Amino acid sequence: MAAEFEDGSPAEKLFNQGYSYTYDDVIFLPHYIDFPTDAVNLSTKLSRNIPLSIPCVSSPMDTVTESYMAAAMAAVGGIGIIHSNATPSEQADMIRSVKSRRVPILSSPVFKTPDSRIVNEFEGDDVPFVFVTQSGNEKSKLLGYVAKSDWLGLKDTEIKLGEIMRTDANVSVPCHYDLGQINGKLKEEGRDFVVLEKEGGEVVDVVTKEEVERVKGYPKLGKGTVGSDGRWMVGAAIGTRGSDKERLEHLVKAGVDVIVLDSSQGNSIYQIEMIKYVKQTYPELDVIGGNVVTMSQAQNLIKAGVDGLRVGMGSGSICTTQEVCAVGRGQATAVYKVSSIATQSGIPVIADGGISFSGHIVKALVLGASTVMMGSFLAGSTEAPGAYELNEVKKYRGMGSLEAMTKGSDQRYLGDTAKLKIAQGVVGAVADKGSVLKHVPYTMQAVKQGFQDLGASSLRSAHDLLRSKTLRLEVRTAAAQVEGGVHGLASHEKKAF
Numbered sequence: 001m002a003a004e005f006e007d008g009s010p011a012e013k014l015f016n017q018g019y020s021y022t023y024d025d026v027i028f029l030p031h032y033i034d035f036p037t038d039a040v041n042l043s044t045k046l047s048r049n050i051p052l053s054i055p056c057v058s059s060p061m062d063t064v065t066e067s068y069m070a071a072a073m074a075a076v077g078g079i080g081i082i083h084s085n086a087t088p089s090e091q092a093d094m095i096r097s098v099k100s101r102r103v104p105i106l107s108s109p110v111f112k113t114p115d116s117r118i119v120n121e122f123e124g125d126d127v128p129f130v131f132v133t134q135s136g137n138e139k140s141k142l143l144g145y146v147a148k149s150d151w152l153g154l155k156d157t158e159i160k161l162g163e164i165m166r167t168d169a170n171v172s173v174p175c176h177y178d179l180g181q182i183n184g185k186l187k188e189e190g191r192d193f194v195v196l197e198k199e200g201g202e203v204v205d206v207v208t209k210e211e212v213e214r215v216k217g218y219p220k221l222g223k224g225t226v227g228s229d230g231r232w233m234v235g236a237a238i239g240t241r242g243s244d245k246e247r248l249e250h251l252v253k254a255g256v257d258v259i260v261l262d263s264s265q266g267n268s269i270y271q272i273e274m275i276k277y278v279k280q281t282y283p284e285l286d287v288i289g290g291n292v293v294t295m296s297q298a299q300n301l302i303k304a305g306v307d308g309l310r311v312g313m314g315s316g317s318i319c320t321t322q323e324v325c326a327v328g329r330g331q332a333t334a335v336y337k338v339s340s341i342a343t344q345s346g347i348p349v350i351a352d353g354g355i356s357f358s359g360h361i362v363k364a365l366v367l368g369a370s371t372v373m374m375g376s377f378l379a380g381s382t383e384a385p386g387a388y389e390l391n392e393v394k395k396y397r398g399m400g401s402l403e404a405m406t407k408g409s410d411q412r413y414l415g416d417t418a419k420l421k422i423a424q425g426v427v428g429a430v431a432d433k434g435s436v437l438k439h440v441p442y443t444m445q446a447v448k449q450g451f452q453d454l455g456a457s458s459l460r461s462a463h464d465l466l467r468s469k470t471l472r473l474e475v476r477t478a479a480a481q482v483e484g485g486v487h488g489l490a491s492h493e494k495k496a497f
Helices: 067-075 088-099 148-152 179-189 209-216 243-254 269-281 295-304 321-325 331-345 358-366 409-413 436-454 459-467 478-483
Strands: 026-028 044-047 050-052 056-058 079-082 110-112 129-133 142-147 172-174 193-197 203-208 235-238 258-261 286-292 308-311 349-352 371-374 393-397 427-431 473-475
Touching (some): 067 079, 088 235, 142 193, 172 179, 179 209, 203 209, 235 243, 269 286, 269 295, 286 349, 295 308, 295 331, 308 331, 358 436, 436 459
Parallel strands (some): 056 079, 056 371, 110 129
Antiparallel strands (some): 129 142
């Protein structure tokens, strides 16, 4: 009879020794492979009733998730959570923008009224067309458009747009057209752009041939995260104040699919009362509570009726809560502990923060999380809010930074009524990562390879292997962490994923 080998430690033993471990502190030992990488299934649940094709969620931060990011995340099979550092109507408009399209392309077209005169619009290279609508914005019927080439040939550049605009009904297509249908229309008409319109003629966006070709160059998109209404799914963050009940009403009317209660410390009477209010007022709407890092915190929110839990406190790259407040927990320990209690009630866990590499995603998921929420990992991408600055970087700031707090995020830290604002985050910059339409699929392929090495063909399989003590872990010394990364080179090129 073969002898039993005692190699590594089961998670239960490792995480009950009184230490707070981060993802980098631990490493999984490889298991047995009996399936190809492509057989790994990463489908999962964000919350009780929200299924996802991939375990990726973009964080509700004002430098990470607005309409563009949320549309792209839905397109690749994940989901985006729109931040609340905006007025209720602005946040609701972002929800509508995502729900009203089927292509992960958002442009910034220029709209004018028929009586407007062009003076400066075409001076830059990035404005090929000016679109004419009744109201001068996208929330009205398209009347026509003026191309830059038309304007350059004019002697009188102050002529009214209504006098020179082109009126062509074939320039518009229904907003529910997918990429293939739009591409077919562009080829059929020989055009450089099409205008996406709702049934009543309201303009949703403008899609150019150049953008279509760009997206076609990325990994092929599947159906994406689509709800029962046939539209992309999108979430939104709210706080726990009385005014957030009004915000919630705006979001529900806009078609939001899931609500995230955004708080750095979710185990509070304020959040428990808000959870109960949401479930009583909108029983069909999933609500995700948090943030939590302990089993007792999680149990309180589960009893209140949450449909999902967000785990993490001070683990984000721009978060300073652990330093400023001396409160928090290493993310690996937090995910394992909370998942251990949440799984007993069938509540999915979102591992929020601490994700820098695909290996961190593997660790979070295997330790019990159903999804990972990412901020810095997605910030700096094409779809992240903001313009690129010098050296191709984009601003990335913590919602606990003083800069973000001035726009309203201080209530996330229960500090909106305080006379003195104490920062629990910083403002920085992240390098250009390209499009998430490429970044995320490549990352998911790396995650699949990690699962294969562990002998887990799905998230459920990974969780079962962990709980059965089949998967073993070890703590890495500082030297082991250095050895496990790139070392001994004069220089190297580091890929975004």
